[in-house]
Amino acid sequence: KHALFVNRLDSVESVLPYEYTAFDFCSEKTMKRPSENLGQVLFGERIEPSPYKFEFKKPVVCQKVCTRTYDTNNPSDKAKLDFLKKGMLLNYQHHWIVDNMPVTWCYDVEDGQKFCNPGFPIGCYVTEAGRPKDACVVNSNFNEKDAFYIFNHVDITIYYHIVEHEQLGARLVAAKIEPKSPCTGGPKFLKNKHTGVFNIPYTYSINFEDKNIRWASRWDYILESMPHTNIQWFRNMTQLFVLLLYIYVLMSLVLQEDAQEEFGWKLVHGDVFRPPRKGMLLSVFLGSGTQIFIMTxxxxxxxxxxxxxxxxxxxxxxxxxVLWVLLGTPAGYVAARLYKSFGGEKWKTNVLLTAFLCPGVVFADFFVMNLILWGEGSSAAMPFGTLVAILALWFCISVPLTFIGAYFGFKKAGIEHPVRTNQIPRQIPEQSFYTKPFPGIVMGGILPFGCIFIQLFFILNSIWSHQMYYMFGFLFLVFIILVITCSEATILLCYFHLCAEDYHWQWRSFLTSGFTAVYFLVYAIHYFFSKLQITGLASTILYFGYTMIMALIFFLFTGTIGFFACFWFVTKIYSVVKVD
Incomplete structure (x- = not known):
């Protein structure tokens, strides 16, 4: 017999996923649980065998799995029943797997189209006013007020394709499910204020259909039905950002005429490579940013x-x-090399900060989030053994590799600059509004964010609305465009500042493109309040806790792009053009 596997249950109204067994469903005790890789553990996936079994081309009708009995006078039973009701109230979804394919629930939506969801609900709730919530709207018989309707029966359809000239004979190409309540008779509901004994019999039916779908295309029916809402809004916003790009270029042409005939940047040739303030911190950020850039x-x-x-x-x-762990060497090398070029001598502090500062902030945030998940009993809580394994990867592999990279970075000669640095710093003249640091930094992050916000919507949907993300080709293209846009915007603003005789370009170039992360954070806050229905303090803290991790990583990533683009530009113009 073949078994269906079950994954953790999640909800768009809660960040907290739970294991299948947390809801007291029928469970399989005899089969061994499949092993999970590190990524599955980090994402909170908990795959385990289920008691729902089938034999190929042998239909099953109303097969009984088990019956769960609850007595509200028993505190343990009452707690289990209350947790089940909470799951239905928050619209928690099952995620079943057969032959590594998600078992999908397909239903009609607007314009006569079908939407296939890689999950189906536990049940649904009808309010005291008689208003059906979530999946209760699909059945007009769900009309009992202040009651929970339990989907304790499922109709499963297995689609297969006969393969000629192969020993396998047939391949599974799709699996669809239709939750019901129950197999026969009227809907199974639980009054919200029910007292006494309540029984829930779980049953299932399985049917088989031959369908002419190639093995390589068996995921298409899921991907084609993924929601692509707000595309028209995205198109309009894209046009707006194109308009902003034209305005941006126009401003550059207008300001260029006022740039003292391009002589301003030549006047600061003796200060342009002067070490920045807080050079230690900047070099550490750039080392970590390089690590993230290569990993991405x-x-x-x-x-x-x-x-x-x-x-x-x-x-x-x-x-x-794994890539982040193995890329400790370039992080240490870049941080050490730049810190040495800034004239720094505290190499021990530099390498320790590179190895521990940014990863430590991320781990501390992640650990606090994990404590909340532990306290809530969520399946997303990382087991203690995995936590120790992550620390071992960090301390035993990443940190030594960072030290090795720093060793070679400090050992190598410092970066030779094309012009000498004067001993006495040049006084910076009064700056206009557009060339002051803060306005330039704020403007610099607009265009890079305009390149990514469309893909950002789908990525956030994948993370928080539990939708599959598969547009990696588009994402890679957006990655390239983001790198180019960050570089061009930072170089342009850097040139304006140099023409205005302001030679403090190092931190400004990093913060100009890094400010894109602030727009990302603002968009994530907007997404939380406009797209999600998350309730509860724990879920809210988790959302913003994980968002802060993503914002920090994105800040280091974009800031590093801007700095190295500007570094290349400044080195190029002062080495190619002879300065009197």
């Missing part, structure tokens, strides 16, 4: 090749974590 590039490249598709569960996160 390689991960997206592999995803474009199809190695990290949704079919390979947890592969994307596993790849990213």
């Amino acid at each position: 590039f390689v991960t997206l490249f592999f995803a474009c090749l199809g190695f990290l598709s949704p079919a390979n569960r947890g592969a994307l996160m596993t790849c990213a974590v």
Whole structure:
């Protein structure tokens, strides 16, 4: 017999996923639980066998699985029943798997189209006013007020394709489910204020259909029905950002005429490579940013090749974590080399901060979030053993590699600048509004954010609305455009500042493109209040806690792009053009 596997249950109204067994459903005790990779554990996936079994081409009708009995006078039973009701009230969704394919629930939506959801609800609730919530709207018989309707029966349809000239004979190409309440008779409901004994019999039916779908295309029916709402809004916003781009270029042409015939930047040649303030912190940020940049590039490249598709569960996160651990060497090297070029001598402090500052902030935030998940009993809480394994990867692999990179960075000669630095700093003249630091930094982040906000919507949907993300080709293209836009915007503003005889470009170039992360944070806050229905203090704290981690990573990533683009530009213009 073949078994369906069950994954953790989640909800768009709560950030807290729970294991299948947390809701006291029928469970399988004899089969061994499949092993999970690091990415699956980090994402809170908890796959385990279920008692729902089938034999190929042998239909089953109203097969009984088990019966759960609850006595509200028993505190333990009452707690289980209350937790089940809470799950239905928050619209928690099952996620079942067969042959590594998600079992989908397909239903009619507007314009006569069908939407296939890779999950189906536990049940639904009808309010005291008689208003059906969530899945209760699909059945007009769900009309009992202040009652929970339990989907304790499922009709499963297995679609297969006969393969000629192969020993396998047939391949599974799709699996769909229709939740019901119950198999026969009237709907099974539980009054909100029910007292006494309550029985829930769980049953299932299985049917088989031959369907001419190629093995390579068996995910298409899920991906084609993924929601692409607000595309028209996105198009209008894109046009707005194109308009802003034209205005941006126009401003550059107008300001260029006032740039003292381009002589302003030549006057500061003796100060342009003067070490910045807080050079230690800047070098550490740039080292960590380099680590994140290479990790992102390689991960997206592999995803474009199809190695990290949704079919390979947890592969994307596993790849990213392993790459980050192995890329400690370039982080240490870049931080050490730049710190040495800034004239720094505290190499021990530099390498320790590179190895522990940014990763430590991320881990501390993650650990606090994990404590909340532990307290809520969520399946997303990382087991203690996995937490120790993450720390071992960090301390035993990433940190030594960072030290090795820093060793070679400090050992190598400092970066040679094309012009000498004067001993006495040049006085910076009074700046106009557009060339002051803060307005320039704020303007610099607008265009890069305009390149990513469309993909950002789908990424946030994937993380928080539990939808599959599969547009890695588009994402890689957006990644390239983001790198180019961050570089061009930062170089343009850097040139304006140099023409205005302001030579403090190092921190400004980092913060100009890094300010894109602030727009990302604002958008994430807007997404929380406009797109999600998350309730509860714990879920809200978790959302913003994880969002802060993403914003910090994005800040280091974009800031590093801006700095190195500006560094290349400044080095180029002062080495190619002879300065009197």
